[in-house]
Amino acid sequence: xxLLKEARLLIKHNIRDYGMYIALLVIMLIFTxxxxxxxxxxxxxxxxxxxxxxxxxxxxxxxxVIVIRxxxxxxxxxxxxxxxxxxxxxxxxxxxxxxxxxxILILGLFAGSITxxxxxxxxxxxFVATLAxxxxxxxxxxxxxxxxxxxxxxxDSFNAIGNGYIPAIATVxxxxxxxxxxxxxxxxxxxxTAIKNRRSKVTYGFDVVSPPLFIIQLVLASSFIGFVTWxxxxxxxxxxxxIIILLVLIVYHFITTxxxxxRHIYAVGSNPEAAHLSGINVSKITFIVFGSxxxxxxxxxxxxxxxxxxxxxTAGTLFELDAIAAAFVGGVSAAGGVGKVTGAVIGAxxxxxxxxxxxxxxxxxxMQYIIRGGVLALAVIFDVMTRRQRA
Numbered sequence: 001x002x003l004l005k006e007a008r009l010l011i012k013h014n015i016r017d018y019g020m021y022i023a024l025l026v027i028m029l030i031f032t033x034x035x036x037x038x039x040x041x042x043x044x045x046x047x048x049x050x051x052x053x054x055x056x057x058x059x060x061x062x063x064x065v066i067v068i069r070x071x072x073x074x075x076x077x078x079x080x081x082x083x084x085x086x087x088x089x090x091x092x093x094x095x096x097x098x099x100x101x102x103x104i105l106i107l108g109l110f111a112g113s114i115t116x117x118x119x120x121x122x123x124x125x126x127f128v129a130t131l132a133x134x135x136x137x138x139x140x141x142x143x144x145x146x147x148x149x150x151x152x153x154x155x156d157s158f159n160a161i162g163n164g165y166i167p168a169i170a171t172v173x174x175x176x177x178x179x180x181x182x183x184x185x186x187x188x189x190x191x192x193t194a195i196k197n198r199r200s201k202v203t204y205g206f207d208v209v210s211p212p213l214f215i216i217q218l219v220l221a222s223s224f225i226g227f228v229t230w231x232x233x234x235x236x237x238x239x240x241x242x243i244i245i246l247l248v249l250i251v252y253h254f255i256t257t258x259x260x261x262x263r264h265i266y267a268v269g270s271n272p273e274a275a276h277l278s279g280i281n282v283s284k285i286t287f288i289v290f291g292s293x294x295x296x297x298x299x300x301x302x303x304x305x306x307x308x309x310x311x312x313x314t315a316g317t318l319f320e321l322d323a324i325a326a327a328f329v330g331g332v333s334a335a336g337g338v339g340k341v342t343g344a345v346i347g348a349x350x351x352x353x354x355x356x357x358x359x360x361x362x363x364x365x366x367m368q369y370i371i372r373g374g375v376l377a378l379a380v381i382f383d384v385m386t387r388r389q390r391a
Contacts, residue, residue, distance in 0.1 A: 019331070019382065020329065020330055020331055020343060020346050020347060020350065021346065023350060024346060024349065024350050024353065027350065027353050027354065027357065028040070028353060030357075031353070031356075031357030031360065031361075034357075034361055035357070035360045035361065038360060039356070039357055039360060040231065042231050042232065042233075042234035042235035043235050044356065044360070045228070045231050045232065045235075046231075046232055046235045046236065046239060047356075048349075048352055048353065048356045049232075049239065049241065049242050049245075049349075049352075050162065050163070050239050050241045050242070050307065051307070051352060051356070052348050052349055052351075052352030053162070053241035053242070053244065053245055053303050053307070054079070054300040054301075054303040054304040054307070054319070055300075055319065055322045055323055055326055055348045055351070055352065056245050056248075056326070056344070056345050056348035056349070057244070057245065057248055057296050057299050057300045057303060058075055058076075058079065058296060058297065058300045058319060058320070058322075058323035058326075059323045059326035059327050059330065059344040059345065059347060059348045060248055060249070060252050060296060060341055060344045060345065061075070061292055061293040061295075061296035061297065061323075062075060062293065062320070062323045062324055062327050062344075063327040063330065063332045063339045063340075063341065063343070063344040064252075064256075064265060064289050064292065064293070064339075065126075065289055065290065065293055066324070066327055066328075066332050066333075066334070066336065066339065067265060067266060067269040067332060067333075067336055067337060067338070067339045068265060068268050068269045068272075068285065068286060068289055068336060069268075069269055069272065069335075069336035069337075070119060070126035070286070070289075070290075071126050071127055071130065071324070072115065072126065072130045072133075072290065072293050072320070073127070073130040073131050073133070073134045073320050074115065074130040074131070074132075074133025074134045074136075074137055074297075074320070075130075075293060075294075075296075075297045075300075075319065075320045075323065076134070076316040076317065076318060076319030076320035076321070076323075077133075077134055077137035077138045077140075077141055077316040077317075077319075078108065078111055078112075078133065078137045078294065078297040078298075078301070078316070079297045079298070079300040079301035079304060079315070079316050079319055080137070080141050080301060080304070080311075080314075080315030080316025080317070080319070081137045081140045081141040081144060081301070081316065082104050082107055082108055082111075082297065082298045082301040082302075083301030083302060083304055083305035083311050083315055083316075084141055084144040084145055084151060084301075084305070084311035084315065085104060085107065085144065086100050086101075086104045086158075086301065086302055086305055086311070087151040087153050087305055087310065087311035088144060088151065088311075089103065089104075090153055090155050090158055091151055091152070091153060091154070091155075097155060097157045097158045100158070101302060104298045104301065104302055105295055105298045105299060107298060108294040108295045108296070108297050108298025108299070108301075109291050109292075109294050109295040109298070110294070111133075111137075111294045111297070111298075112290045112291040112292065112293045112294015112295060112297065113287065113290065113291040113294065114294075115129055115130060115133055115290045115293075115294065116286055116287035116288070116289070116290030116291050117287065119286055119290060120282075120283040120284070120286035120287045120290070121283060121287070134320075137316070138316075141313065141315065141316065142313055144311070145311060145312065145313045149312070149313055150310050150311070150312050150313075151310060151311040151312075152309070152310045153305065153306075153309050153310055153311070154309075158306055159306050159309045160240060160306075161240050161241070161244070161302065161303065161306040162240075162241055162303050162304070162305075162306030162307030162308075162309075163239075163306065163307060163309070164239065164240050165236040165237050165238065165239050165240065166178055166179065166182075166237055166238050166239075166240065166243065168236075168237060174234065175230070175233040175234060176232070176233040176234075176235075176236065176237030176238075177233075178237060178238075179229060179232055179233040179237035179238045180229060180230075180233050182229070182238060183225060183226060183228075183229025183230075183233070184229075186225050186229070187222045187225050187226060190218075190221060190222065190225065191218055191222065194214075194217070194218060194221075198214060241303060241307070244299070244303065245345065248296070248299070249341055249342065249345050252341045253340075253341045253342060256340070256341055261285075261288070264280050264285050265285055265289065266337055266338075267280055268280060268282050268285045268286070269336035269337035269338075270336065270337030271337070300319070301315070301316070304316075304319075322348075322351065323348075325347075325351055325372065325375075325376045325379075326344060326347035326348035326350070326351050327339065327343075327344050327347055328347070328376060328379045328380055329347035329350050329351060329375065329376065329379045330342075330343035330344045330345070330346050330347025330348070330350075331343035331347070332344065334380060334384075347379075350375075351372065351375070354368075354371065354372060354375065355368065355372070358371065
């Protein structure tokens, strides 16, 4: 009985963190029932993850932008434009993939840095500066693709980024062995870090959950990782898109939770004036966050262009709105200072799950937009209500 009471209190006090996971599980369960199990098929889950990759990457960057109380509307067409540049460098110029990818990432970093300079140094409101970027990159994309309208990419190595899978090595019972090994390693790493963090909190006198509840948390999280691994291993295993998402998640999770830069980002978002008075260079943090956003936009453009195996005039349309929606669904606060990298990725998966499930059910595009808008509105309402309760 005490364990149940403790679990309820834990969920209540961490509702922002657990709410999105509960919502994802409920949505997946509903679609699985309505589609007679088709939704949870290995092929569908693999396609769902691959199709949400470019938005998940954008969501991580835009989450940090929102955390510091700004917005970036230019990221969609910046991704589309840089994806087109990648296609041009591969097809027309003939550069190899190992040169094209760093060039595009550097261009994205440069583009984001320009936005950061306008916002942090010149003092232009982020909405205006990024809206100008939206228009500029939209026009640049049209110019880049004006001759053919579509640039077909026939480079197998590049296209494998959005459509390929890691090597199998071998299969065990029809399952992808390397994916199983990576999933097992992920479970062991999760358990190790969870135990390490718990011990650290105990050492410094922070409150921790009881040992039985902690074990239940480990079992549930490990079971979820194992279940997803098993599903993906039943098709072609882990895709390169998933590997890229996980790398972005790991790197940015480390930056935001284990570094001085991460602490400064959240300090600026919580109270820019207080952060400035405490010695934090607010302009520098803003510049870095927007530069990072530009680089992630470039990576998103690479993923999308590779996924379609072509660059089109419509690439990037509504990407920024999907990413912003994913960030809010993932728990970022509109007031700034609150948000997690894992939440942004889960938010992207939630939105992709909605689209995927509704497509399987044959729901019309009009109703899809209405439902997605309703989910976004509920996420923001949830944020406002939880902040009122804490106040």
